[in-house]
Amino acid sequence: MLNYIKIEALRMLRNMRYVIFVVAFPVAFYLLFCSVYGNETGPDGVRANIVIMVSMSAYGALAASMMSTAVPWAQERQSGWLRQLQITPLSNLTIIMTKLVTSLLLVLPAILFVCAAAVLFQGVSLPPGQWAGLILTMWVGVIPFAALGLTIGSLLPPDTAQPVAMIGMFVLAILGGLWFPVETMPSAMKAIAHAMPSFNYADMGQSIVAGHGAPLSGVLTVGAWAVALGVIAVFAYRRATVRA
Structure with a gap:
């Protein structure tokens, strides 16, 4: 299993699409937004350059989790790699x-x-406990988006999975308030946004940097989405396995 993880990770790190969308874009957008809004004060008295740091970290993590699952998984089904995995000692659960x-x-x-760009170029400084809580929360909180990516990759061919994953990524980013505040949205759209995993995911990070810790409502919402999308991903994988 460890060798399989190593192969998968190295394959994605060589993918320029991953490098551009997941690493370069979030950092570039962070620096751009900070050049315009960085000196303002956000909610709870937190400086805007910290608020933007959380939003762009969330966007990059969301993009990474979906880009590293949806398209590669669809390509593996089409190329026959999935059939090769089925004849190895790896169980279906191990593969997932x-x-x-x-x-x-x-x-x-x-x-x-x-986060490194925030420290180096914007002088952002947080207590060690807040850094640890923020990074851990932003890291583990992407599980529902990875499950969504696996579902897309299991159900759609590569040429369809890529645009669907990208559209889904941008919709989640917008409804999550990663590009502009949810408060500026129409009331109906705002209600939808508050139920989205991306909004609660980013909100947990914003709450941590404000010194409040991750809200229980956000943790439960993201957890519920992770379970629901995880179950769907398993069923989608089984369907893909039967078809393969």
Whole structure:
């Protein structure tokens, strides 16, 4: 299993699409937004450059979790790699867990690079406990998005999975308030946004940097989405296995 995880991770790190969307874009957008809004004060008196850091870390992590699952998984089904895995000693559960662990590993650069840019270029400073809580929460909180990516990759061919994953990624980013505050949305859209895993995922990070800790409501919402999408991902994988 460890060798399989290593192979999967190295394969994605060589993928320029992953490097651009997951590492370069979040850092570039962070620096751009900070050049415009960085000196303002956000909610709870937190400086905007810290609020933006959380939002762009969340966007990068969301993108990483979906880009490292949806398209590669669809390509593996089409190329016959899935059939090869089925004749190895690896169980179905091991294969799914490997994909999940690999996705979590590939999320870390997206989070760490944005945080590093915040420290180096914006002078952001947080207590060690807040840094640890923020990074851990942003890391583990991407599980529902990785499960969604696996579902897309199991159900759709590569040429369809890529645009669907990207559209889904941007919709989740918008409804999560990662690009602009949810408070500025129409009331109906705001109600939908508050139920989305991306909103609660980012909100947990924002609450941590404000010194309040992750809210229980956000933890429960993200956890519920993780369970629901995880179950769907398993069924989608089984369907893909039968078809393969």
